[in-house]
Amino acid sequence: xxxxxxxxxxxxxxxxxxxxxxxxxxxxxxxxxxxxxxxxxxxxxxxxxxxxxxxxxxxxxxxxxxxxxxxxxxxxxxxxxxxxxxxxxxxxxxxxxxxxxxxxxxxxxxxxxxxxxxxxxxxxxxxxxxxxxxxxxxxxxxxxxxxxxxxxxxxxxxxxxxxxxxxxxxxxxxxxxxxxxxxxxxxxxxx
Amino acid sequence: xxxxxxxxxxxxxxxxxxxxxxxxxxxxxxxxxxxxxxxxxxxxxxxxxxxxxxxxxxxxxxxxxxxxxxxxxxxxxxxxxxxxxxxxxxxxxxxx
Numbered sequence: 001x002x003x004x005x006x007x008x009x010x011x012x013x014x015x016x017x018x019x020x021x022x023x024x025x026x027x028x029x030x031x032x033x034x035x036x037x038x039x040x041x042x043x044x045x046x047x048x049x050x051x052x053x054x055x056x057x058x059x060x061x062x063x064x065x066x067x068x069x070x071x072x073x074x075x076x077x078x079x080x081x082x083x084x085x086x087x088x089x090x091x092x093x094x095x096x097x098x099x100x101x102x103x104x105x106x107x108x109x110x111x112x113x114x115x116x117x118x119x120x121x122x123x124x125x126x127x128x129x130x131x132x133x134x135x136x137x138x139x140x141x142x143x144x145x146x147x148x149x150x151x152x153x154x155x156x157x158x159x160x161x162x163x164x165x166x167x168x169x170x171x172x173x174x175x176x177x178x179x180x181x182x183x184x185x186x187x188x189x190x191x
Numbered sequence: 192x193x194x195x196x197x198x199x200x201x202x203x204x205x206x207x208x209x210x211x212x213x214x215x216x217x218x219x220x221x222x223x224x225x226x227x228x229x230x231x232x233x234x235x236x237x238x239x240x241x242x243x244x245x246x247x248x249x250x251x252x253x254x255x256x257x258x259x260x261x262x263x264x265x266x267x268x269x270x271x272x273x274x275x276x277x278x279x280x281x282x283x284x285x286x287x
Contacts, residue, residue, distance in 0.1 A: 017257050021264035028268040032275040057213060064205060071198040071245055172245040176238055179209075183234035187216045191223050 009162050016166045020173050023136075027177050030129045031184060040121030047126075047189030050115055052106075056186050059102050060178065066095035067175040070144075074168040080156045086148055092171070093144045096137055103134050126185065133181060136174050143167050201244025208237035 073088030107130060110116065110123075117127035147167055150160050212230040215221060221229070242248045242261075250258060 014254075014256055014260075018260055021260050024264050025267055025271070028272045029275070032272040035276060036279045053213075053217060060209060060213070064202075064209060067205070067241075067245060068198065068202045071202075072195075075195060075198060169246060172241055175245075176241050179234050179237050179241070183212065183230050187212055187230050188227055191216050191219065191226055 009158070013162065013166065016169065020169060023173070024177075027129075027132070027180070030125075030132060031180060034125040034129050034185065037121040037125035042120035042122075044120040044123060045113075045115045046122065047186065050110055051186055051189055053190050055102055055106055056182060056190070059099050060182055062095045062099040062102070063175050063178050066092045066099070067172055069095060070168050070171045074164055077151065077156050077161060077164050082151055082156060085156075086151060089144055089148050089151070093141060093148075096141050096144070096171075100134060100137055100141070103130065103137075107131070107134075129181065129185065133174070133177055136177070140167070140171055140174060143170070197244045197247075201240055204240045204244070205237055208233045208240065 069088045069092040073085050073092060076082075076088060077085035107127065115123055117124045144167065147160070147164050150163070154160050212233045215226045215229055219226075247253075248258065248261065
């Protein structure tokens, strides 16, 4: 019984890993599109005119810290310490939500100032990349909420823990994509 | 992904590798070309730190299927992203 459970568990976990790899390829191609489009400003504003170092630093700090808190949540749950696990998950949720608020504020500010996705090829590619990442973060937030409820109602049984470890992988993956975004999209324009 | 140590080591390294590129861009200490190279190197290093300390990837030992899928994804990314940039950059050069 236990070996059967463990076996199916490692299959599920490998399947999720394959999903993450395909998602990495999706993001890689959006990055490639962005780099190809990055000089097509069509007379519109570029990153140098739009981006703010303060906003970027805050977003990066929030997401990087949430990578730590989600790992600590997973660690606590594996040791069956539910209370700390829930606190770390709640913190991860708050940090992720804060990141998303900053992102939505920034992007809606661009749209309001006439620098929406329809302005130029550069901005189309920029909005595609940023909102694909933002959608993933939103999905991650829903998942964190679900896991908190499951930990609370079902306790740290093996299925809940295995879901939590996949959530942790997913969240770390989002932070890896963000490293690419701030290094390729933002920092070169802010110099 | 067990122990607390890898999490804390990974986070400390990630913080250093984030503060470094942000600091270089904010202070404009070095010329632009060199700064962008360092930003790229810091990003690649930080991605490897995340893979090693947060996702628990170990090449050589560890889950072979998982590592195989990871390497396959890297090869695909290299061909598709590298190929796109090469072809489009070349096209752009010839259209000038």
